[in-house]
Amino acid sequence: MIYLQLFWSFFQIGLFTIGGGYASLPLIRDEIVTNKGWLTMQEYTDIITISQITPGPIAINSATFVGTKVGGFGGAIIATLGTVTPSIILSLILAWAYYKYRDIKIMQGILGGLRPAVVALIAAAGLALFVAALFQSGGxxxxxxxxxxxxxxxxxxxxxxxxxxxxxxxxxxxxxxxxxxxxxxxx
The missing domain is CATH 1.10.287 (Helix Hairpins)
Structure with a gap:
């Protein structure tokens, strides 16, 4: 059952993250710290730190570390697959749609409209990590x-x-x- 929960949690994170790894940080925090309680805020901050200094995308590294903590080696595989599966599916669909409709002006407008949302998600993640590191951990x-x-x-x-x-x-x-x-x- 934990494998299904891991896969679904990280599938949702992978599905709703727009803008890359840093934009996923608030979603990861909400899911694994607030909703599931798999990690404390201190453990979450530690995992993000480790994810940043290890090679690879931060969302995938985070999924692997959380999966390992919650479900061992199998949990790491399942959580990582949950994170990348939506990206693979969406990339295939978007590549097809972009190739077919790339000359339509509305496509450029949609992509331009997503930029401010991505900046806001990255700023929220940075602020949450800043507050956790300086004002909540062992001070x-x-x-x-x-x-x-x-x-x-x-x-x-x-x-x-x-x-x-x-x-x-x-x-x-x-x-x-x-x-x-x-x-x-x-x-």
Whole structure:
């Protein structure tokens, strides 16, 4: 039964995600944290972090990690298949439709109308991860708000480095992770 739930949950995520992996993050969070309760918000944030530093699309990596946690190796396969199946079906249908109707002006209007929705989904995902990382995970409570000062310091340092140097973002991610690990080992 868990395999069917995994497949259906990630099939829906794959079906309703428009705009790529980052646009799927709010849908994944709502389904696996809020609706199903398979992960906590902290586990979700960790999985997104791991999904970003491993090769491959973030939605597929997330499905694989969640599937593994919930249903083992079989769950990983099923969740991953659930994520990609709608894309395969829709890509075949859209490729056929685009090839047949590519010269119609309304087709260009539809594609142009989807762009703002994609930007909004990506911004919502970024904001949710930002809040979870800086204000909800293992911080110090001040006036009813939990602030993770280490995460805030790493964020500000990384932002400064991105804006003032030409450091590669991969190195920035690795250094940020190393700083966090060292801090937690020392304390």
């Amino acid at each position: 110090t409570a001040i006036g009813g708000i939990t602030i993770n000062f280490l995460a805030v310091a790493i964020f500000l340092a990384a932002l400064y480095a991105l804006r003032t140097t030409k450091i590669d973002s991969i190195w920035l991610i690795l250094v940020s992770g190393a700083v966090s690990i060292l801090f937690h080992l020392i304390s």
